Amino acid sequence: MRITLKIWRQAGPAAKGALATYQLDDISEDMSFLEVLDVLNESLISSGEEPVAFDSDCREGICGQCGVVINGQPHGPEVTTSCQLHMRSFSDGAELTVEPWRATAFPVIRDLVVDRSAFDRIIQAGGFIGANTGSAPEAHSVPVQKRKADRAFEAAACIGCGACVAACPNASGMLFMGAKVTHLGELPQGQPERWSRVAAMVKQHDAEGFGGCTNIGECSAACPKEIPQDVISTLNADFRMSKGGKR
């Protein structure tokens, strides 16, 4: 395949960024998108230029480290992570504009790398759960309804990649936060701190500069783990409860 990459280059957080164009003429359709960036970087390094900075770790769609916007879509045109996106998703001769997540709460560090520590601070604000420590309890000693277990499991699939924020016109982190709140809120172990946890997480979310949800739905459509939008309803209902409201 022959492809043209227009990649956002930015030397540092305060530097002015711009798109730089690169042509690659011998790309296999079986390569992942990050492997294409590896090929580009090898050629940039051989010619004495700065490689393109981008995040990755597992390259298996598990860790949530990778994430770039390709032609306006977070993680590109498929429902998957950037590391699991393959070049067969594009046509020969494609021109791909590659940018970092764009959100006030995710400042650019360099090129395609953004600082997503705001997500960590939201999780930290949520705090610990008050489960007993000691030896592991027998697995079935705490009964959990199948419906609740399934919903907790579905929400727990969130890998914290931030594509929901990048897709949202309000740069809201509410799909991410809704996934985390739902995951614990459905389980018995999550009940003791349920209301204080959601109040603290929402406060931190707003302090980080994320916007509010206005039911656009781009977050869920962009999510590589298909987190459903109704976790935001759970988040809102739990937040109301934390303020003394009713479900």
Ligand code: SF4
């Ligand atoms: S909700 Fe989906 S898009 Fe958002 S951080 Fe979690 S996995 Fe990524």
Ligand code: FES
């Ligand atoms: S590198 Fe781990 S999810 Fe993409």
